[in-house]
Amino acid sequence: MTRYTLWHRTAYRYGRSVDLASHLLHLSPRKLPGQVVRAAEIEVLPEGGHRKDGQDHFGNGVTWLFIGTTHDAFEVTLKATVEVDFAPPPPAGDTLPWEQVRDAARSPEGWDAAEFTLPSHHAPAERAAGLYAAESFPPGRPIMAGVRELCARIRRDFAFKAGVTSISTPVSRVLELRAGVCQDFAHLMIAGLRALGLPARYCSGYVRTRPPPGQARRQGADQSHAWVGCWLGPRHGWVDLDPTNDLVVSDEHLLLGWGRDFSDVSPVTGILLGGGRQKLTVGVDLIAE
């Protein structure tokens, strides 16, 4: 078990005043068997807006903010204390052949995983992604062995490079570039698995800022991170893998929430009246105690 202190600030400066703003935040660490949320609070500037907390369709915590006063800057800070200890994945040999997992997701017993087999905005049905993923899934291979290898291949074949892609870069382009950031690798892996009929979901959260002693610094620290939830069938359920760092998620990650892709769990979104040009700064610290 690792206990973390999380600090995540998103700050916008506006070129022109905003008269009316509404925001939707996916910024609440999700309560899970492997993740105990000891404290979590969201601070907002300017203060005094209308605020509501609730859940989305996926069960993630959501906060609505409505700011009716004129403001030139908007700042959201999440501070949380969370204990993380995800159960180790089952041994690959104990898991079903991947074809059986695919069939289970189409049957009534896999009804709630079915949603994550379907194409979505950032992870569309992309033939090239399917062909790339298929190399790790020869007939009869246990699902865990397949997803583990796919994760390792992405880490090996793709360079982590900030600035070559944006959130609107399609998976097909990432495949050509052989480079991108955590979001791109997550969407690529999701699109590949779904092309095979396997459920995969997008996980939004953070990876620890300083690596465990003796290990290399993780890619994607100091910012929002993303990885992939893979479904192993009705018995073993979901296991999270981080293709950016080639890791099975255990105690180095903190999860906010999951969805079909980034657009379901974007941490801070909003609709503004006014604002002009916007300047964004983001800071993240995930410190192990």
Add this chain to the structure above:
Amino acid sequence: MVDGRGQVRPHWRGLLGAFSSLGYAAVAERGRRLDRAFEEEGVATVLADSASRTRRPWRCDPVPMILSAAEFASLESGLAQRARLMAAMLEDLYGPQRLLSEGALPATLVFGNPHFLRPCRAPATVPFPRLAFYGADLLRGPDGAWRVLADRTGGANGVGFAAENRNLLARVLPEAFRAVQVRSLRPFFDGWIDALQALAPPGVDNPRLALLTPGAKQETWLEHLFLSRQLGLELVETGDLTVRDGEVFLKTLRGLKRVDVILRRIKGELSDPLEFDAGTGVPGLMRVLRDGAVRLVNAPGSMLAEMPGAAPYLPACARLLLDEDLALAGLETLWMGDPAARDVVQAAPEAWRLRSAFEQGQEPPLGALEAFSERGTAAPWMFAATRPMPPSAAPQLAGEALEPAPVVLRMFLMRDAAGQWHAMPGGMAHVLEGSGAIAGPPARRGSAKDVWVMAEDTQDIVGPAAPRAAVLTIQRASGDLPSRVADDLYWLGRYVERLDGAARLMRALLSRLLRGAAMPREVAEIRTLARCLHAAGLIDAEAAASPADGAALPRALRAAAGPGGALLGLLEAVERPQVAVRDRLTHDMWAAFAHLIHEGRARLLAGVGGLDALAPAATAIIRFCTALSGIAAENMVRGGAWMFFDLGRRIERATATARNLAHALDQPPLRLEAGLRLALELCDSALTYRARYLAAVQAAPVLDLVLADPGNPRALGFQLAAVKERLAEIAGAEDLLAATAASLAARPQALVDAVLVATDRDVATAALPADLHALEAETAALSDAVARRYVSHVRTHSLGEDESGAPE
């Protein structure tokens, strides 16, 4: 109409009797009258101008479709059951999803459905009904049994048109209604209003109801207009609404007014850009809905339930959710996500028709064929297959006789406060173009038909309606006018006036050009008028400066009237706001506008050929504008709508009058008298002047008449005084804009006074053009200030996306 033994069904006898005694030639004439009635309503024009320009004018067959009382009762109970099922399915799919976990409905049909709107599944603080209005398309098969062709839980358009069909048919064919005991539609609409009011949040006594429409540019606009009239609802667009402190408000000229119940006629995903990424809507609306401070009929996401792919699973859903068997069957349909169903269809493909699993319609969607070859992006689960069925025929009028034509029937149901569903005793039937079997609602439909439900003796007695709401207090002001409507009316007023002014200048110039062989005085007048036309943006500078007897000027005038020309452009500029504020205009005003635009365009285009045809076209436009002013003066209540319309006219006329007079008076001393005569002509005041002063033309009396005389409705002072009054009515006399207008209104008299006290009046008059141009500029500045204050078209945009066109 005819039963199996060739006998006329009893419920048709009354109508056929009425038709026979009227004579079919007369019935055909009534049909033409019905067409004209729809044309007058503007149905033809608006449909022709909507996005898909291929649409034809609306036609309603004078022969209704008749349902016997028993037939209607059985349809009503079958459809009410279906409505309960659809409502229960929506509650479940946007809630616990038992249908999926218990395997009654395949999960892919929901999770892969573009109409499954995930934000609608976020838990609500206060539960709300998701379905309170439902429609269904039905066909009667060869066996005589009714079947559901399509469920309509998203939009169910046509209820407004159904009411309009009934109103107009009753007007042109009263004999038929006397011959047949037809059930009235009114109790249904009264009950619906009650039901909508009952949805208001607890504690709201006199709830504000609104119909949310995508606006006049959409082809559904007339449907929404008719429906809002029928129900007495405010017609609003998303830009008229705003969310503040957890409530929804209508932006009006007198501030924000809370809205309690919204009859939603826009797509669910266009209702809140914060939660759906469509980019338009009312940010925060979904949150208010979940917290119980507003109710939407139907709630966003309701369209999910109408998916054709669910058809094979509806019996299982009904058993699980209602513990009932379905009374009313649909066409035989299979979902192609099921491998066994796919085998059935592939074994006999000619017996089935592929359709979208998620959208109503019978056309095979793009990619349907390659979906089964495992190529392309389409997948089998996106499709359904339906076994087509030929719809039975109903009589329609063809020439002067009846002939059978295949029809599809649409019926509408609403849920009352007690949760009971009621069908409208009527509906909308569509005659199909072409015959043959259909598998879903066809895209091409012919004329519409009113639907009559026969009354049973007991149903004739309609008890007094229950008191609906608190007694209304008398209201005189119309401050609730939405800001957007005020804006549209203001520009309507401005464009009508600009058109009128342009036509007057044009006519004045044409009459001189047509006389030919101009005298020097006339040459000077022609040059002045050409300058005025250039200043008004109707001809270019080169033409305005060209010789008075040359070819350039006539050519420029013809171009202004032709396609792409400035005058025709003004006519089209009138049309835009006029369509948008249609619900604020009386029927006569609307008809006058429609006439102005239609006739004006035709005459202008006819006048392109030569100047002698252009002059009568200008005269016709002037007369139409005059008629319109008369109708506005006599028929528009002096409320917000009229105030903004009149404000627009007065500001426009003040600006143009100041400008034209400045040009007319800008003459060398020798020509000043000609300039004064022209000033009288441009202000339509020559007759008055002659009556007062006979033939002598002098500066002071002319200037008094065209600038200051408070009794002359064409004088500059009259316009500015009216602007001052309108702004004082709208904003209060203390208001800054009203005060600015008041100081402007005093100026014309001051200009005349300055001339009167001058030692040399002609010299003083020669100084006037500069003063008038200054007044013109200040009036234009006032107009900008009015637009800035009352315009509501401020666009929102997303966080992370710079405001477009924003300064650094």
